[in-house]
Amino acid sequence: MIGPGEVPRLPRGVRVQPDRVRGGWVLLAPERAVTLDAVGQAILAEVDGSRSFGEICARLAAAFGAPEAQIAEDAGGFLSALRERLFLEVSP
Amino acid sequence: MTRPPIAMLAELTHRCPLACPYCSNPLDLVRGAAEMGTEDWARIFREAAGLGVLQLHLSGGEPAARRDLVDLVAAARAAGLYTNLITSGIGLTAARLKALDAAGLDHVQLSLQGTDAAMADAIGGLEGAFARKLEVARQIGEIGFPLTLNAVLHRRNLHQLPRAIEMALELGARRLEVATVQFHGWALRNRDALMPTREQAREAGRIVAEARARLRGRLVIDYVPADYHGDYPKRCMGGWGSTGLNVAPDGTVLPCHAAQTIPGLEFWSAREVPLARIWAENPAFNAYRGTEWMAEPCRSCERKTKDFGGCRCQAMALAGDAGATDPTCVKSPLHADLAARAGAHAAADAAFVFRPAPGRVAV
Ligand code: SF4
Ligand code: SF4
Numbered sequence: 001m002i003g004p005g006e007v008p009r010l011p012r013g014v015r016v017q018p019d020r021v022r023g024g025w026v027l028l029a030p031e032r033a034v035t036l037d038a039v040g041q042a043i044l045a046e047v048d049g050s051r052s053f054g055e056i057c058a059r060l061a062a063a064f065g066a067p068e069a070q071i072a073e074d075a076g077g078f079l080s081a082l083r084e085r086l087f088l089e090v091s092p
Numbered sequence: 093m094t095r096p097p098i099a100m101l102a103e104l105t106h107r108c109p110l111a112c113p114y115c116s117n118p119l120d121l122v123r124g125a126a127e128m129g130t131e132d133w134a135r136i137f138r139e140a141a142g143l144g145v146l147q148l149h150l151s152g153g154e155p156a157a158r159r160d161l162v163d164l165v166a167a168a169r170a171a172g173l174y175t176n177l178i179t180s181g182i183g184l185t186a187a188r189l190k191a192l193d194a195a196g197l198d199h200v201q202l203s204l205q206g207t208d209a210a211m212a213d214a215i216g217g218l219e220g221a222f223a224r225k226l227e228v229a230r231q232i233g234e235i236g237f238p239l240t241l242n243a244v245l246h247r248r249n250l251h252q253l254p255r256a257i258e259m260a261l262e263l264g265a266r267r268l269e270v271a272t273v274q275f276h277g278w279a280l281r282n283r284d285a286l287m288p289t290r291e292q293a294r295e296a297g298r299i300v301a302e303a304r305a306r307l308r309g310r311l312v313i314d315y316v317p318a319d320y321h322g323d324y325p326k327r328c329m330g331g332w333g334s335t336g337l338n339v340a341p342d343g344t345v346l347p348c349h350a351a352q353t354i355p356g357l358e359f360w361s362a363r364e365v366p367l368a369r370i371w372a373e374n375p376a377f378n379a380y381r382g383t384e385w386m387a388e389p390c391r392s393c394e395r396k397t398k399d400f401g402g403c404r405c406q407a408m409a410l411a412g413d414a415g416a417t418d419p420t421c422v423k424s425p426l427h428a429d430l431a432a433r434a435g436a437h438a439a440a441d442a443a444f445v446f447r448p449a450p451g452r453v454a455v
Contacts, residue, residue, distance in 0.1 A: 013199050013238030013266075020172070021096055021144035028174040030199045030238050030267055031314075033098055033146045086266045086312055 001076050002090055004054030008047050008079055011089045016044050029087045043075045047088075053079070094372045094381075096144025099336040101151055101349070102133065104164065106341055108154040109182045111217035111446035112205060114244055114279035114286055116349050117153060121450035122341040130160045132363060134167035136339060139367040141171040148173040149201075153341070156183030162191045169196035176201060178242075181228035182221055189228070193235050200232050201269075204243040207255040215249065217446045229263045240267040245296065246286040247438060253296055257303050260311055270300055271316040276350040276405055281454075284442035287434060293318035320434035324395065325402025325418035332380035332404055337371065345370045347377055350405035354414040380404050385415060389423040 002008060010016070014029045016036065025041040027034040036044065042063070046056040057075055061068040082088040106121040128136075137148065148168050155161055156179055168175040176199045177192070184192075202225065206212035212222035232239055241263065243256040253270065260268040272293065273279050273286050288296075300315045307313070319326070329336050329348045338346040343363040346352065352359065357376040371377060379385065383396050390401040401407075402418020410419040411426055419426040448454045 011238070011266075012236055015174075017172070019144075019146070021142070026146060028146060028198075030176065030240055031147070031201075033174070084309055086309070 002053045002079055002083070003092075004057070004072075005052050006090045006092055007050065007052050008056070008083075008088055008090050009049035010044075010047060010087070014087050016041070027082075027087065029085075032085075032087075034087075039074070040078060043078055047079075053090075095334065097140075097335055097337050097371060098145065099147040099149065100140045100145045101149045101336065101338045102136075103151055103153065103338060103340050103349070104133070104155045104158045104161070106153040106450045107157040108152055108180070108447075108449075109157070109218055110154070110180050110205070110221060111448065112215060112244070112278070113282040113444040113446055114246065114273045114277075115447040116274070116277045116279070117447065118277055118350070118352055119281070120352070121448075123450045127158075127341040128343050128363065130163050130167070132343065133164055134171075136343075136362045136367060137164075137168045137171040137173060139362070141173055143368045143371060146174055147176065149176045149178055151178040154180055154183055156181075156188070162188070162195050165192055165197050166195040169198075174198050179203070180205075180216065180221070181225040182218070184228050184231075186231050189231050189235055189237075193237070197237065199240065200237045201240040201242050202229060202232070204241055204256060204259070206249050207243075207252040207259055211249055211252065215444075233264045239263065239265040240269060241265045242269040242271060244271050244273055245288070246273040247288045247292065248286070250288055250292045250296055253299050257299075257307075257311075257313075261307070265311065267312045267314065269314045269316070270296070272296065272318040274316065274319060275409070276353075278445070278447045278454075280409060281445050282442070283437045284440035285444050287320065287437035287440075288318050289438040290321050290435070293321040319406070319420050320430060320437075322420060323422045325399050325406070325420045327399040328403035328406075331382075331400040333371075333377040334381065334400075337367075337377075345374070347380075348403075348405065351376070353405050354408050380414070387415060387417075390417050393423065 016025055016027050019026045025036045027036055046059055057068055057072045061071045079088055105127055106117050107124055165175055175197055177197055178201045180203045205215040209222040213219050241260045275283055304313050333347050338349050343361040344359050345362050359376050360370045360374045386401055390396050402421055404414045407416045407418050408414040417424040419430045445454050
């Protein structure tokens with residue numbers, strides 16, 4: 001899992017862009033294109049390489065009016081899965 | 093409406109300084125003079141993006157043999173495509189890599205013919221190629237391009253797999269593709285020289301599984317297991333005409349790189365017909381799209397939307413019928429015979445037939 005003080009960022013070669021033809025957003029990475037749902041897109045929109053995971057969760061909780069613990073669990077799971085595939089880096 | 097493709101492989105040229113005996117280019121190589129120019133390619137990249145393609149693989153031959161490679165990368169990025177360069181590294185200099193960086197190249201996939209000069213230069217047929225490749229790999233790391241190492245493994249070099257995994261880590265690669273040779277193109281001609289033994293194939297699977305567990309979160313390993321020694325075929329290209337397309341150097345648009353081995357299919361050129369129309373209307377793309385074309389045993393098989401009956405080109409090559417079940421499937425009536433033949437190919441002791449330059453005869 002990602003700690004509240006850790007800062008996630010997309011490494012070089014990974015980017016999120018709108019899918020002009022199918023609609024929605026995609027995460028593009030080496031040899032992979034992953035369709036993002038609205039939740040995944042909202043989480044990644046907060047990942048800017050300077051906000052900590054804790055800050056990201058607080059912002060999402062405010063935006064969606066959801067408990068922060070719940071957001072931390074969902075966003076943490078989502079980001080950890082990306083990290084395992086090396087689509088995301090985390091610095092302390 | 094036909095679902096749009098996700099990926100396009102652009103075979104910019106069939107020219108290549110190497111001569112790998114498993115090259116996936118067709119036996120009938122396109123000559124340099126017949127290659128499309130920069131403008132045609134740039135227009136096709138824009139058409140591809142408009143059609144829904146997200147990932148562009150710039151391949152060959154050796155794409156660095158194109159003098160306009162940097163312009164082509166810039167055109168691809170301007171079209172909004174994720175741009176991947178598939179290269180042996182030969183022909184890339186530090187200055188050229190910097191220019192590719194400035195043009196927006198997203199990712200580099202570097203091929204590995206072997207893990208030492210003796211093996212790699214013997215397979216690629218070019219002395220000094222391995223040393224050159226290592227230098228290019230270092231420069232790639234310096235610039236910071238995300239790197240995938242692609243090792244094609246076969247009977248002669250499968251014992252080098254553990255070292256290939258180490259090299260991927262040493263070179264800072266994020267991904268390693270361990271691809272057991274697939275028998276299309278030139279590899280089909282070299283089956284007696286390349287076919288791995290059943291034991292080698294099994295050992296490779298074990299090594300990959302161990303390395304994946306050990307290197308989780310550090311290195312992603314994609315693995316293409318040996319075809320003739322397995323039970324089920326591969327889902328080639330994600331299903332014919334479903335997720336990807338290939339453009340040959342002269343603009344011919346193909347459902348996969350070996351599609352021209354299937355007689356009776358007529359392929360259209362992106363020089364003459366818009367890509368979107370080719371994708372939706374070319375009968376060659378519709379010939380094996382979906383599952384309607386299938387015969388038994390695929391037609392009533394529960395795996396049919398999983399592997400789409402395997403590879404059409406392999407069915408053509410091994411069963412003499414592109415509409416048949418891929419003989420690498422256990423349910424194919426030809427499977428037992430194929431398994432026996434795989435053993436014979438693996439036991440044969442044949443010299444390589446190297447892939448020649450376009451327009452030349454192989455020796
Ligand atoms: S497989 Fe070898 S010969 Fe064929 S294009 Fe790649 S580097 Fe060149
Ligand atoms: S019978 Fe056809 S669909 Fe079923 S597993 Fe074999 S190749 Fe795939």
